[in-house]
Amino acid sequence: MASSTLSRGQLAPAAALILLVGSIGLGLAFVLALGFGYLPALGGDTFSAAGFRQLFGDPRLLPCLFSTMIAGIGATIAAVLVATALVAEFDPMGTASRTWPHRLAIAVLAVPHVSLALGLAFVLAPSGWILRALQALTHAWPLPPDWQLVPGESGLALALALFLKETPFLFVAMVMALHQIKPAPLLLTARTLGYRDEIAWVKLVLPLLYPLIRFPILAVLAYGLSVVDMSLILGPTAPPTLPVLILRWANDPDLTQRFLAASAALLQVSLVAGAILLWWLGERAATLLLRGWLTAGRRQGPRAVMLLGRALLQTICLAAVAMIVAALFGLAMWSIAEAWRYPALLPSGASLDAWGRAFAGIGAPLINSLGIASAATGLAIVLALACLEHEKHLREELVVRAEKWLFLPLLVPEVSFLLGLQVLLLLIGLNGTWLAVLWLHLLFVFPYVFLTLKEPWRAFDPRFERIGLALGQSPFQILWRIKLPLLRGAIGWAAAIGGSVSLSLYLPTVQGGEGRVVTLASEAVALSAGGDRRIVGVYGILQATVAGLFFVLALLAARRPRWSRR
Amino acid sequence: MKGILALQGVTLFKDGVRLLGPIDCDIAAGQPTVLMGPSGSGKSSLLNWLIGALPPAFAAEGRVLLNGRDIGPLPTQARRLGILFQDDLLFPHLSVAENLAFGLAPGLGRNERQARIMAGLAEAELPGLGGRDPLSLSGGERARIALMRTLLAEPQALLLDEPFAKLDVALRGRFRSLVFERAAARNLPVLLVSHDPADAVAAQGLVIDLARLDGAANSAARNP
Numbered sequence: 001m002a003s004s005t006l007s008r009g010q011l012a013p014a015a016a017l018i019l020l021v022g023s024i025g026l027g028l029a030f031v032l033a034l035g036f037g038y039l040p041a042l043g044g045d046t047f048s049a050a051g052f053r054q055l056f057g058d059p060r061l062l063p064c065l066f067s068t069m070i071a072g073i074g075a076t077i078a079a080v081l082v083a084t085a086l087v088a089e090f091d092p093m094g095t096a097s098r099t100w101p102h103r104l105a106i107a108v109l110a111v112p113h114v115s116l117a118l119g120l121a122f123v124l125a126p127s128g129w130i131l132r133a134l135q136a137l138t139h140a141w142p143l144p145p146d147w148q149l150v151p152g153e154s155g156l157a158l159a160l161a162l163f164l165k166e167t168p169f170l171f172v173a174m175v176m177a178l179h180q181i182k183p184a185p186l187l188l189t190a191r192t193l194g195y196r197d198e199i200a201w202v203k204l205v206l207p208l209l210y211p212l213i214r215f216p217i218l219a220v221l222a223y224g225l226s227v228v229d230m231s232l233i234l235g236p237t238a239p240p241t242l243p244v245l246i247l248r249w250a251n252d253p254d255l256t257q258r259f260l261a262a263s264a265a266l267l268q269v270s271l272v273a274g275a276i277l278l279w280w281l282g283e284r285a286a287t288l289l290l291r292g293w294l295t296a297g298r299r300q301g302p303r304a305v306m307l308l309g310r311a312l313l314q315t316i317c318l319a320a321v322a323m324i325v326a327a328l329f330g331l332a333m334w335s336i337a338e339a340w341r342y343p344a345l346l347p348s349g350a351s352l353d354a355w356g357r358a359f360a361g362i363g364a365p366l367i368n369s370l371g372i373a374s375a376a377t378g379l380a381i382v383l384a385l386a387c388l389e390h391e392k393h394l395r396e397e398l399v400v401r402a403e404k405w406l407f408l409p410l411l412v413p414e415v416s417f418l419l420g421l422q423v424l425l426l427l428i429g430l431n432g433t434w435l436a437v438l439w440l441h442l443l444f445v446f447p448y449v450f451l452t453l454k455e456p457w458r459a460f461d462p463r464f465e466r467i468g469l470a471l472g473q474s475p476f477q478i479l480w481r482i483k484l485p486l487l488r489g490a491i492g493w494a495a496a497i498g499g500s501v502s503l504s505l506y507l508p509t510v511q512g513g514e515g516r517v518v519t520l521a522s523e524a525v526a527l528s529a530g531g532d533r534r535i536v537g538v539y540g541i542l543q544a545t546v547a548g549l550f551f552v553l554a555l556l557a558a559r560r561p562r563w564s565r566r
Numbered sequence: 567m568k569g570i571l572a573l574q575g576v577t578l579f580k581d582g583v584r585l586l587g588p589i590d591c592d593i594a595a596g597q598p599t600v601l602m603g604p605s606g607s608g609k610s611s612l613l614n615w616l617i618g619a620l621p622p623a624f625a626a627e628g629r630v631l632l633n634g635r636d637i638g639p640l641p642t643q644a645r646r647l648g649i650l651f652q653d654d655l656l657f658p659h660l661s662v663a664e665n666l667a668f669g670l671a672p673g674l675g676r677n678e679r680q681a682r683i684m685a686g687l688a689e690a691e692l693p694g695l696g697g698r699d700p701l702s703l704s705g706g707e708r709a710r711i712a713l714m715r716t717l718l719a720e721p722q723a724l725l726l727d728e729p730f731a732k733l734d735v736a737l738r739g740r741f742r743s744l745v746f747e748r749a750a751a752r753n754l755p756v757l758l759v760s761h762d763p764a765d766a767v768a769a770q771g772l773v774i775d776l777a778r779l780d781g782a783a784n785s786a787a788r789n790p
Contacts, residue, residue: 189655191642192617193669193719203668207659295664297672297679299643 010394012386013402016446019383021405023443027417028269030424034262041427042255051263060239065271067155068241072225073275074155075162080217082163083170084206085313087178092187092201094178102175105168108324110496110551111544112504114524117161117233118540119327122334122533124157124234127342129330135343144342158235162227164320166220170213176455177212181205196300203294214283219410221279222272226413229506229521233528242268243415247507250419258423265416272413328544334537354534358542366546368434369503369519373550376441377498380449381491387450388457389479406450409443418511425512432516440508449498456490492558499550503543520546569595569633571723571755576628578608578615586612586776588628593723598746598756598769603776609759613725616757617649618642632722648721648754650729650745654712656700662711663687663696669718686714689748706737713745717752724749726758730765742768 033039037048055061087094090101123129127144135141183205190200231241239245246268249261334340335354337347391399418440425431460483468478484491509522518526524539570592577587586608593599603609615626619642629636637645656665666686670679687693690710692703700708709729716724726745730738742765749756758765766773 185651185653185655186657188617188619188642189649189651190668191619192645192647192649192721193716194643194646194671196643204657204659291664295660295667295670297667297670297674299672 010390012383012390013394013399016383016387016450017402017405020443020446021408023421023439024408024412024417026424027420028412030420031262031265031269031416032420034259034420034423035266036263037259039259039423042258042423044259051259054260055263055267060245063236064239064242064245067158067236067239068225068243068271069275071155071158071162071231071235071241072221072227075159075166075224076217076221078159078163079166079170079220082313082316083167083174085309086167086171086317087174088198088201088206089310089313091175091178092197092205093183094175094181095184102172104321105171108165108168109172110500110548111165111324111328112500112521112547113161113165113227114229114233114504114506114521115331115540115544115547116165116324116327117230118524118528118536119329119331120157120161120164120323121233121528122330123323123326124160129326129345132343132345136345142343155236155241158227158231158241159224160323161230161234162224164324165230166224167320170216170220173213173216174209177209178205180212181208183208194299198306199299199301202301207294210283215407218276218279219407221275222411222413225272225275226268226415228415229525232525242271243413246415246419247510250422251510258419261419265413265419268413269416272411276411328541331537331540331544334533335541337534337537340533354532354538358535358538362542365518365520365523366542368437368517369521369543369546370550372434372438372441372509372519373499373502375438376445376502377449377495379438379442380446380498381453381494383446384450384453384494385457385491388454403454407447410447414444414507418507422511422514431512432514433512434517436512437509437517437519438512440512441502441505444505444508445498445502448501449494452494452497453490456487460487488558490558492555495554495558496551499554500547503547503550569753569755570631571757572629572631574629574631576612576615576630577626578611579625579627580608580611580623582625585624589774591772591774593755593757593772595753595755596750597771598749598758599772599774600766600769601757601759601774601776602761602763602766603759604761607776609761609776610727613649613727613757613759616645616725617647618645646720646722647725648716648719648723649725649727650709650712650716651727652729652731654700654705654708654729656708656712656715658699658701660700661696662692662698662700662703665700665711665715666696666718669715671720682718686718690714691744705733706741709733709737709741710744713741713748717748721754723755723757726756726760728760728762730760731762738764739768 030039034042034044035051037044037050038046086101090099121128125131125144126146131141131144183201186204186208187197187200190204191197195203226243227241228243228247231244235241235244240248242264246261246264249257249264252258252261333347336350336352338349338351338353340347394402421440422431425433425436430436464482464486465475465478468482469475473481503519504521505519506521506525509517509519513519513522520539520543524536524543527536527539530536572592573589575587576589578585586603589612591599601609601612611620611624614620615624616630618640620626630638632646637647656662657668660668663683666683667679670682674682683696684693687696690707690713692707692710695703695707700711703711712729724745729745730742733741746756746769756769756771758769760766
């Protein structure tokens with residue numbers, strides 16, 4: 001009996017681990033073989049370093065690595081600093097969860113990366129809104145200038161977009177982590193020892209907070225270094241960032257280019273691993289340098305620095321919010337613009353022409369987007385719940401250790417293992433199918449869904465279950481009639497987040513769908529290269545709207561019905 | 567006026583209803599005053615008010631003078647009132663010695679800091695444990711470190727919010743004597759809130775029993 005319970009308990013976590021770790025391991029194994037020139041099906045019969053020789057001989061490699069690192073590392077550092085300052089300023093105790101900074105952060109989280117990037121491209125372009133506004137004020141640029149921020153060779157525009165998107169994510173992660181620390185008594189103690197709150201927060205709360213948000217930070221770092229969709233829209237072009245270069249080689253009609261792509265993907269993995277190592281070294285150095293300062297007795301920060309920092313933070317926040325609003329508003333304006341030549345601030349007239357043209361072809365991407373998002377989210381929720389329900393049968397250390405692996409897809413650069421899986425799909429004839437796209441989406445949706453569900457699930461009072469058992473209910477009845485209804489709010493959040501993750505996925509869609517399964521995200525990115533800003537506007541707005549609707553509907557569906565709210 | 571914490575007409579209200587007081591008393595160094603009362607009687611809230619951290623649901627009237635100076639308008643960090651809570655609240659990311667160092671004033675030389683930390687460890691009867699993680703200490707040891715951290719910040723009065731309640735009986739008496747002894751050595755007025763009658767006996771000072779205190783100010787104050 002005991003052994004059968006145990007094996008049943010291990011089934012769901014094992015399935016989750018096989019799905020995630022197995023898929024990524026398989027993808028990386030294929031990339032490793034390909035990178036070293038071995039895949040008989042593609043004509044590589046022996047191991048060789050030819051791919052690497054070609055890669056390292058490419059003169060584009062150095063500038064490409066440079067812009068990749070500027071964008072990824074720069075955006076991560078900026079996002080960590082600003083998110084920390086935001087938390088310290090607006091919610092140092094992690095208790096004010098229903099105030100406007102939180103609502104704003106969650107709203108920005110729900111905007112798909114691609115929509116934001118498309119909007120920013122218009123705001124930042126040489127003929128974009130910022131320059132049009134400057135021209136209206138100063139008349140300095142009667143023609144759009146020829147310097148380029150978008151697409152920008154430096155990677156700064158990409159860094160800005162990443163910063164705008166990742167800061168709210170880290171802010172929300174930090175606020176959630178603060179709940180676990182309970183900073184209030186620590187700060188009160190420090191106050192009675194003569195410390196001012198701001199400095200006590202930095203000396204006492206931040207060192208406790210950091211270990212809890214290390215993983216989200218590293219995920220942001222890995223994401224920033226390997227992002228493809230935003231990079232295609234806002235990143236440099238000659239040469240592009242490394243992930244874009246990999247994608248280009250991976251999708252080359254000449255199949256042998258996949259060997260080169262795989263060598264570059266291995267470099268990408270090393271780049272991310274190196275950046276994580278560097279970050280870790282930075283952490284160690286900061287700990288060593290600051291440890292003495294923590295206990296040196298300083299009870300207040302320099303007043304000028306505090307004031308300056310606060311003013312800077314407010315400026316950054318205002319500029320960031322303005323930029324995001326302008327980006328989304330700009331997309332909407334373009335989608336209904338009739339003629340909108342430089343330097344006009346607003347279009348000369350409105351027309352639904354672009355919407356009409358877009359709607360003619362929107363059926364497949366819309367249905368695919370919604371279908372894949374619903375299926376991936378549903379499967380992820382069922383699997384996550386099965387894992388969480390059965391973890392009580394497992395030893396705690398095992399759960400802790402296994403859980404870490406579930407987040408692997410957020411650390412390993414997607415462009416690397418997806419290349420391997422694409423080749424695998426090709427070999428088994430599943431490439432370009434709906435099932436393939438669903439599988440790849442699930443790899444990214446599951447970690448977020450699991451992350452959202454695990455805390456509320458574990459915090460559930462076990463006495464409800466014991467009462468249910470004592471009343472003669474079966475475990476399944478207890479789950480169905482007690483636990484699920486009580487935790488429907490958490491499930492709603494998981495569905496909202498899972499859905500918006502899936503709706504914003506670009507690379508898994510193109511790698512799995514190969515152009516035969518298209519979604520709003522893949523279409524929007526593809527169209528962004530075409531230069532028709534009206535159609536781009538329609539797709540950008542549609543993607544953001546569909547993601548927003550999915551988000552809101554999932555949350556509404558999870559609310560308790562009105563008759564039961566008393 | 568050295569070594570005196572004075573409460574003048576201190577009354578606490580919760581949601582507009584009188585909870586406690588008015589209390590008038592002078593607490594002198596060497597004569598710990600004990601505020602006795604059941605839970606919910608407002609003892610801890612009184613201490614919160616004294617340190618300037620009264621939750622918004624409460625309101626208070628009255629004055630508090632430390633060595634003759636009205637500290638009511640000062641922020642918590644400027645009041646120079648040391649406090650010990652039921653939980654030791656040692657900072658988990660700092661070692662035992664670093665927790666003590668956190669209490670020390672800035673500007674001391676490295677050697678001076680080191681010497682004071684060593685003296686603090688010795689006073690807590692825990693020499694040689696400076697490098698330890700606070701979580702590796704026993705409850706009694708942690709309480710003593712929390713006391714020394716508070717005292718190293720050189721407060722001018724000591725408030726005790728049932729810091730003995732979580733210790734087992736044998737440890738409780740020892741720690742209580744240590745606290746009173748160290749406070750007396752530093753000439754600090756001590757206000758202890760408790761619901762343990764043994765605390766009142768041990769303190770040998772003024773006892774204010776909130777259960778009997780009703781309206782007529784300090785009529786219930788008695789010397790045991």
